[in-house]
Amino acid sequence: MHGCRNKCGGCYRQFNKKEHLVEHMRTSYHSVHEPTCGICNKHCRSFDSLREHLIGPLPKQECKNIFSICGCRFCLTILESPNARRIHQERCQFSNGLTARMAVLGLRDNPTIDYTSSRSPRVVALSCKMVGGGSDGSLDLCARVCITDESENVIFHTYVKPTLPITNYRYETTGIRPENIRDAMPLKQAQRKIKEFLCYGEPMWKIRPRSGKARILVGHGLDSHLDCLQLEYSSFMIRDTAEYPPLMKTSKLSNSLKYLTQAYLGYDIHVGMQDPYEDCVTTMRLYKRMRNQKHKTDAYPLASDTHNTNNYASWRQSELESMSEDELLNLSGSDYYCWCLDSVP
Ligand SMILES: [Zn+2]
Ligand SMILES: [Zn+2]
Ligand SMILES: [Zn+2]
Ligand SMILES: [Zn+2]
Helix, strand or coil: CCCCCCECCCCCCECCCHHHHHHHHHHHCCCCCCCECCCCCCECCCHHHHHHHHCCCCCCHHHHHHHHHHECCCCCCECCCHHHHHHHHHHHCCCCCHHHHHHHHHHCCECCCCCCCCCCCCEEEEEEEEEEECCCCCEEEEEEEEEECCCCCEEEEEEEECCCCEEECCHHHHCCCHHHHHCCEEHHHHHHHHHHHHHCCCCHHHCCCCCCCCCEEEECCHHHHHHHCCCCCCHHHEEECCCCHHHCCCCCCCCCHHHHHHHHHCCCCCCCCCCHHHHHHHHHHHHHHHHCCCCCCCCCCCCCCCCCCCCHHHCCHHHHHCCCHHHHHHHCCCCCCCHHHHHCC
C-alpha cells in the first residue's frame, strides 16, 4: 500500500505523507519548461542533471539503455531510430570554424554601429576581453568589445582604450598589444554607442519585457562585461548563459562557457588567443538552442510575472492536500523565464 503514494508528478520523488509532497511542490517550481527525460518524462532542474539521469553517474538504467541507442548527446533529445539519431546529431553538432573568420575580422575592426542599413536585430550578443589594471594587474579593464547579431554577423567590434593605465596586457589569452590600444576608441565613447544601440531610443526606466524596441542582450557572465563597460542594462532584456538555471550545474553554480560549448554544441573554444567574437557566436548559438525548445505553453504564453511564479499561495493547505499529483503539478509554475518564450510572437 505504500510504493507509489505521494509521488511527485515532476521529479518522481516519493514522500511518506501528502503534506510533505505539498511542501515539496511549493518549492520545486516544476513546469513544462524544465529539461525533461524523453523516455520516462522525469523533470530535471538542469540539463546537467538530465545528463546524469541519462548517461551517468548513477543513471536510470532503462533510460540509459534507450538513450545510448537513440539519444542525441548534445541536446539530449530521443530520436526514433539509431539512423534518425545519426542524422540529427550531425546537424546538432556545430563545428568551430571561427578561427579563420576571426583572422579576417581581426584585421577589419568595425568601430561604427551601422544598424540602419540592414533589418534591425532584435537579439544581439555582446562580449568583452579584459586586460589588467591596478598595481598587481588584477583589475579587469575592457580593451576589446564585440557585438554580433543572430546570424553571426559583426555589428560592432573594436579595441577600447580604458580610462585607467593598463599594467598587464594578458597577451597570451587576449592577443592585445600596446599598439592596439594607443589610438583605440575611448571607453566612454564605446559605452555611449553600445547603450544607444541596445536601448534603441527607449528610455532605460521604460523598458519592460516585450515592451518595445529595446534589444535582447545575450552573453555569458554579462555582469562583469557590463561592469567593465560601466554600463547598466535592463534585467528584463538580459539572457545570460551563466545564470540560466537549465544551463547551470546541479550544484546551482555557473558552468564555464568552454564547458557549455563542448557539452551542448560539440566543439572547443578558448584555444590559445581569445577573440570576443568567438564568445558572441557561441553564446548566441546556446541561446538559440534554448529558445528553439518546443515546450507546451499554457494559457499564459506571455510569461507575465504571475505566470512565472508558483501560485500555491492562493490555496489552503487542506485543499492542496486533497489534490491529485497531476493537479498539484499543473498548479506549479517555473521560477525563471524560459527562453522558449522569446519565440512566442
Ligand atoms: Zn518534484
Ligand atoms: Zn520553455
Ligand atoms: Zn528517464
Ligand atoms: Zn540534438
